[in-house]
Amino acid sequence: MGSIIEVEGILWPPIEDPRGQPLRHLLDFLAVSERADPAAIRAGQAQQFAALNEWCWQHSAVYRERLQRAGFHGGDALSLDTLVKLPLLTRRDLQQQAQALYCQPPASHLPVAETFTSGSTGEPVTLHRSAVSQLFWQALTMREHQWWQRDLSGRLAAIKASFNQPRVDTPSWGAPASLFASTGPAVALSMSMGSEALADALIDIDPDYLLVFPSQLQAIQQCYREQGRRPARLKQIRCMSEVVTPELRATVAEDFSLPLCDVYSSQEAGVIAIQCPHSGLYHIMAESLLVEVVNDQLQPCAEGEVGRVVITDLHNFATPLVRYEIGDYAEVGPPCGCGRQLPTLKRILGRQRNMAIYPDGHHYWPRLGFYRFRDIAPILQFQVAQLSVDTLECRLYSERPLNSAEEGAIAEVIRSAMGYPFAIGFRYFDQPIPASGGKYEEFVRLF
Ligand SMILES: [Zn+2]
Numbered sequence: 026m027g028s029i030i031e032v033e034g035i036l037w038p039p040i041e042d043p044r045g046q047p048l049r050h051l052l053d054f055l056a057v058s059e060r061a062d063p064a065a066i067r068a069g070q071a072q073q074f075a076a077l078n079e080w081c082w083q084h085s086a087v088y089r090e091r092l093q094r095a096g097f098h099g100g101d102a103l104s105l106d107t108l109v110k111l112p113l114l115t116r117r118d119l120q121q122q123a124q125a126l127y128c129q130p131p132a133s134h135l136p137v138a139e140t141f142t143s144g145s146t147g148e149p150v151t152l153h154r155s156a157v158s159q160l161f162w163q164a165l166t167m168r169e170h171q172w173w174q175r176d177l178s179g180r181l182a183a184i185k186a187s188f189n190q191p192r193v194d195t196p197s198w199g200a201p202a203s204l205f206a207s208t209g210p211a212v213a214l215s216m217s218m219g220s221e222a223l224a225d226a227l228i229d230i231d232p233d234y235l236l237v238f239p240s241q242l243q244a245i246q247q248c249y250r251e252q253g254r255r256p257a258r259l260k261q262i263r264c265m266s267e268v269v270t271p272e273l274r275a276t277v278a279e280d281f282s283l284p285l286c287d288v289y290s291s292q293e294a295g296v297i298a299i300q301c302p303h304s305g306l307y308h309i310m311a312e313s314l315l316v317e318v319v320n321d322q323l324q325p326c327a328e329g330e331v332g333r334v335v336i337t338d339l340h341n342f343a344t345p346l347v348r349y350e351i352g353d354y355a356e357v358g359p360p361c362g363c364g365r366q367l368p369t370l371k372r373i374l375g376r377q378r379n380m381a382i383y384p385d386g387h388h389y390w391p392r393l394g395f396y397r398f399r400d401i402a403p404i405l406q407f408q409v410a411q412l413s414v415d416t417l418e419c420r421l422y423s424e425r426p427l428n429s430a431e432e433g434a435i436a437e438v439i440r441s442a443m444g445y446p447f448a449i450g451f452r453y454f455d456q457p458i459p460a461s462g463g464k465y466e467e468f469v470r471l472f
Contacts, residue, residue, distance in 0.1 A: 045204040051164040052171070058312050059365045066311050066366065071105045073339045074315065078103050081345045085128035088345055105315070113323070113335060113350040116150060119293070123151035123344075130155050130342035137343045140292055152293055153343035161313045161340055163201035165296035168310075170202065173261060173286050173302055177202050179233030180258075181211040184223060184241055186457075191218050192226065209233070217405050217422065217457045220244035227256045235259060239267045240392065240467050246280055247397065261286055267466075268375045270392060289373050291351055294336050298370055303363035307355075307370040314338055317348075318357050318370070331356045331374060352377045379468050383445055384414050391443055391468045398438065402431040408458050409439060411470040417447045422454040 032040045058066065081088040082100035095111050097103045103111065119126065130137065134155040141151055154162075170177065181198050191214065198208040212230050214223055216238070224245045227235065235256070237245070242262065249255045262277060262285050269287045277285045289298040289307055294314060298307035309316045315337040318326045326332035334353045338346040353376050358369030375390040382388045391409070398404045403424035410418040419435060421427065427435065436449040 042204065047160055048163055048167065048201060048204055051160060052167055055164060055168055055312060056171075059308075059367050061366060063366050063368070067105070070311065070315055070339060074105050074108075074337065075101070077339060077342060077345065078347070080131070080342055081128050081347075085126070085345065087122060087125045088128060088347075108315075108337070108348060109317075109323075109325075111348050113348050114346065115350050116352055119150045119152060119344075119349075126344050127153050128342055128345055130157075133157075134342055150293065152346075154295075154341055155343045158295065158338070158341035158343070162295040163204070165299070165310050165313060167201050167205055169286070169288055169296070169299045172299060173263075173284075175234060175261065177206045177208045179209045179260070180230070181209065181234050181236065182214065182227060182230050182232035183211065183236040184214045184216055184238065186216055186238075189215075191215050191222075215457075216241055219399060219405050221248055221399065224248035224252070228254065231256050231258050233258055233260050234263060235261075236263045236265060239264050239269050239273055242277070243273055243392070244397075246276060250280055255281055259283060263288070265290065268373055268379075268390060272392075289355075289370070291353075293346060293349065294338050294351065297334075297336065297351075298373075301361050301363050301365065301369070304361050304369075306358045306361050307373065308361065308365055308367040309370065311367050313340060316368070316370075318355055326357050328357050328359050329371075378470055379466055380470060381411055381443065381468065382414060382470065393439065393442055393467050398435060401434045401438070402427045404435075406454075406458050408466065409468050411468070411472070412450075413472055415445075415447055417443075417449045418452055419449055420452045420454060420458055422456065422458050426453055427451070 032042050058069070079100050082092065091114075092098075092103055092111070097107070097111070134157045137153045137155050138159070139151060140154050177198065193213045195211045195213070197203040198211045202208045212232070214226055216223070218226065220241065223241070227245070235242075242264065259281065260283070262281070262283055264285060264287045269285065274285050277283060284302070286302070287300045287307070288296060289300075290296045296310055297314060297316065298309045300307050317335040317337075318330070318332040319335055320326055320330065320332045331354055334351050334355050336346060336349050336351050338349070354374040356371040356374070358371035360366075361369050379390055380388050381391050393407070393409060398407055404421055404427075405424065406422040408420040410420060412418055417439065419432075419439060421435075432451055435451075439449060440446055
């Protein structure tokens with residue numbers, strides 16, 4: 026895929042940029058390991074987990090205490106076989122102990138960068154990711170490009186959570202693709218433009234590939250459906266950050282006749298699973314992470330069962346995420362027929378904090394992006410926050426405050442979409458609604 030990337034200013038003889046070499050080596054390894062026997066993958070995970078565990082036992086008092094509290098005494102007491110006995114590390118633990126959880130990694134893993142996930146929930150999480158961890162993120166991102174056979178010389182358009190400029194043009198896709206090959210140009214568009222303006226901009230840009238949040242895709246798609254047009258060259262749509270519903274997948278197939286490729290990722294753990302072009306199942310990135318799906322009794326779920334996603338990051342020594350409950354629900358999938366032996370998830374159901382809870386106790390993940398709030402008032406961006414079991418707050422970034430008739434109409438749309446007569450208050454923002462770790466969340470539950 027692509028020619029070698031040259032050192033800037035060196036045209037003859039060409040020299041390969043050394044920054045791309047570790048990435049190429051890792052990708053070559055992954056191309057083989059993904060088809061290896063599952064027992065070989067498990068053996069590799071066990072070996073790597075032992076190295077992580079030994080290091081963190083020696084260098085992190087907080088890690089050592091956590092294991093000791095669970096009855097593991099000694100650096101080699103915990104293994105993949107006994108891991109199920111270790112209580113989960115929660116998001117709250119990460120929030121409360123972010124600095125204490127830091128573990129000085131081996132010198133060859135440096136530098137370490139801080140990652141923040143914050144914003145709408147008001148519960149920031151800080152963690153540290155090493156250069157090794159960053160390399161895995163790059164390699165798994167490239168693996169996704171390879172699985173989907175993208176032509177990196179094509180034009181990429183990405184709709185991002187709100188940033189200050191409506192449009193930023195760059196001559197390349199940026200890292201990691203640009204470390205690997207000479208790429209085509211990229212355009213980043215801000216979600217705060219609103220769906221009609223985004224739909225127009227995409228016609229003008231005419232990208233080969235589109236990277237977009239599912240809720241935004243739904244709104245843009247509806248514009249194109251009404252207008253009877255679409256970007257002509259578009260080859261694939263790639264979704265990120267939010268749950269892709271079966272309905273969205275079906276309407277994209279119907280309207281665009283295009284594949285919708287989804288990546289399951291998080292700020293804390295990087296790329297967790299990549300959708301398989303063959304089956305649509307999500308292959309777990311087992312060379313990078315151990316992913317468990319457990320029920321409320323913390324027992325492993327069988328194929329077809331839905332449970333809580335628990336992650337062990339095998340390579341990030343800087344903030345050891347061992348049995349970290351990431352806050353998502355997923356269904357355990359069957360083996361895939363594509364030849365890749367990596368275990369699968371059949372579907373990702375969503376994050377706990379994006380799940381609405383009703384007074385009768387039932388819950389679901391609302392999808393409000395489908396509705397045309399802009400037909401009612403000049404709304405640039407919205408977010409619905411559930412404040413209590415029967416109260417919602419509608420947060421609006423709009424060209425002007427809404428009058429009471431408009432507020433009433435919006436409230437009715439939300440009540441109808443959610444199927445319950447919630448009390449709804451309004452809150453206005455004079456700038457884009459803060460994204461949570463780069464993720465736009467159209468619905469958040471704050472209790
Ligand atoms: Zn597959």
